Amino acid sequence: MSEIAGSMADQLTLCPLLFSCWPDYLTMQQNRANPLLSRFGCATTIVMVLVLGIFLRYFGGGPFSPGRLSASSPRQEPLSGFASHADFEAECERCHAPWQGSEAGRCESCHADVGEQRFTRTGMHGRLPDTSDCGRCHTEHEGREATITTYDLEAFEHDWLTGFSLARHWADFDETSILCDECHLHQSYAAAQVDCWSCHETADSTFMTDHAALYGESCHVCHDGLDSMVPFDHQVVFPLEGGHTGQECQACHTPTVSAGTPAECVGCHEEPAVHAGQFGLDCARCHTDVAWLPARLSIHTFPLDHGQEGEDDCQSCHQRKYDEYSCTNCHAHEPAEMRDVHVEAGILEFSDCIECHPTGLVGESDEDND
Numbered sequence: 200m201s202e203i204a205g206s207m208a209d210q211l212t213l214c215p216l217l218f219s220c221w222p223d224y225l226t227m228q229q230n231r232a233n234p235l236l237s238r239f240g241c242a243t244t245i246v247m248v249l250v251l252g253i254f255l256r257y258f259g260g261g262p263f264s265p266g267r268l269s270a271s272s273p274r275q276e277p278l279s280g281f282a283s284h285a286d287f288e289a290e291c292e293r294c295h296a297p298w299q300g301s302e303a304g305r306c307e308s309c310h311a312d313v314g315e316q317r318f319t320r321t322g323m324h325g326r327l328p329d330t331s332d333c334g335r336c337h338t339e340h341e342g343r344e345a346t347i348t349t350y351d352l353e354a355f356e357h358d359w360l361t362g363f364s365l366a367r368h369w370a371d372f373d374e375t376s377i378l379c380d381e382c383h384l385h386q387s388y389a390a391a392q393v394d395c396w397s398c399h400e401t402a403d404s405t406f407m408t409d410h411a412a413l414y415g416e417s418c419h420v421c422h423d424g425l426d427s428m429v430p431f432d433h434q435v436v437f438p439l440e441g442g443h444t445g446q447e448c449q450a451c452h453t454p455t456v457s458a459g460t461p462a463e464c465v466g467c468h469e470e471p472a473v474h475a476g477q478f479g480l481d482c483a484r485c486h487t488d489v490a491w492l493p494a495r496l497s498i499h500t501f502p503l504d505h506g507q508e509g510e511d512d513c514q515s516c517h518q519r520k521y522d523e524y525s526c527t528n529c530h531a532h533e534p535a536e537m538r539d540v541h542v543e544a545g546i547l548e549f550s551d552c553i554e555c556h557p558t559g560l561v562g563e564s565d566e567d568n569d
């Protein structure tokens with residue numbers, strides 16, 4: 200007990216000494232320089248930055264890469280001088296923005312077709328949601344053998360993105376699985392490269408031959424993959440009114456032509472012999488879609504009573520053909536005088552009078568208003 204009491208007495212004796220030294224200790228700590236801000240720390244930091252800069256200058260970002268880039272080249276042709284991503288493996292800035300990762304704009308400097316799709320909202324990249332992050336679908340740094348153009352089919356909504364359902368196209372007629380490249384030829388996913396014929400012709404050659412003779416081989420234009428026709432409103436494309444009502448499809452859509460049928464009269468109707476090349480091909484000037492006859496001139500901007508003495512004869516202006524005219528038949532215009540008047544007004548092309556004088560009235564043209 201006496202030893203314990205002695206130890207406690209010694210500690211109590213030291214306490215005032217410690218408390219008296221504490222302010223000096225704090226002052227000493229405050230006066231000490233931060234190791235990072237000391238001369239040694241600053242010099243070390245500068246040297247490390249210089250070494251890192253030189254390292255990056257000569258070796259690029261390769262040493263910091265999470266993996267080697269793909270050497271895949273599905274196009275079989277170079278883009279911007281590169282056969283594959285592996286050719287610019289050390290030039291990280293071609294795809295990556297500092298501190299942000301891959302950037303669509305940088306990728307599109309080579310893949311301009313993808314940029315066009317995104318801008319116009321067409322094609323696969325124009326329809327997919329959020330295509331600003333290329334790396335979400337095209338994962339790089341997986342090695343030289345990685346195929347980075349393969350899309351994750353589990354996440355690809357074929358029906359919504361293409362309008363063609365795969366609900367009935369997972370298996371072939373022999374129950375074997377259908378792979379993408381069995382329908383999409385030449386590794387192209389454009390609609391024009393889809394091959395339906397090879398598979399369906401094997402299953403029923405006679406039907407496919409007859410069907411293609413009537414409607415062509417672009418199956419996806421009409422079919423949606425669900426044994427139903429693609430929704431199509433003919434009235435939006437070409438109203439079936441008047442004489443076109445009740446016509447059979449084949450009357451306008453000739454064999455192998457289902458899309459692209461002309462909407463102009465002359466696309467289907469030959470110029471009748473009675474025209475004899477005299478009336479031109481703007482049929483709507485005289486004819487309506489109710490019937491070819493009766494026919495009367497209904498579109499004629501220039502007044503037929505131009506002389507204000509009743510309707511003039513057609514031959515007064517149209518001496519050779521009805522789609523050609525001349526104003527000098529009645530108006531004695533001196534060619535030199537007319538040229539000087541128009542050139543003075545800054546008009547160098549004045550052979551087509553109707554272009555500036557659509558009704559022949561004073562005050563309608565720019566030079567008359569000046």
